[in-house]
Amino acid sequence: MSSEVIYNRIAMLRAERGISRRQLAEALGVHYQTIGYLERGEYSPSLHLALRIAEHFEVAVEVVFSTAPFPRIGS
Amino acid sequence: MSSEVIYNRIAMLRAERGISRRQLAEALGVHYQTIGYLERGEYSPSLHLALRIAEHFEVAVEVVFSTAPFPRIGS
DNA sequence: CAGGAATGTAGTACATGTACTATCTTTCTC
């Protein structure tokens, strides 16, 4: 029961960098559908994958993932 | 195959604060054996648990977990 | 219109994370 929702900004970070899910998946070495599942919130990644995603975007884990919803862009 | 090793400093943080595994487990709402498994490296936590652990110790996720081994105390 | 790129949906299969119980050591303290 580790079932609380985790919010993420993968889609935003991806949009910001202008890369597709497939490109991100390839860079991370995971299946491209896995990125889709994460962005849609169907489940949250393992810690290992989360660390690699944050590392790939060169940000802290908390910048990408949070137990609380991220604020909208206009603060 | 999210099977790469993740290192953690849970035992150190716990020692620093002088709390037992059971106390930490209780504070986090997980089974005390789960903390044991994590400290022994038998597996790494879910992202949700990792976020809660970092939050509990009031540090960033990367302070507690890393894909690379943590340096020993005498740097 | 044909075709490709990006995304969504559906479903199977397998590995891993977590809970839980029980038993064992070791260490500390009375």
Added chain:
DNA sequence: GAGAAAGATAGTACATGTACTACATTCCTG
């Protein structure tokens, strides 16, 4: 020495994360 506290080991059961395949949809471009 008895008992408690902390930790280790072993094993079962179940939920979730990831891979993978196939197909549908939308949008863009030649």
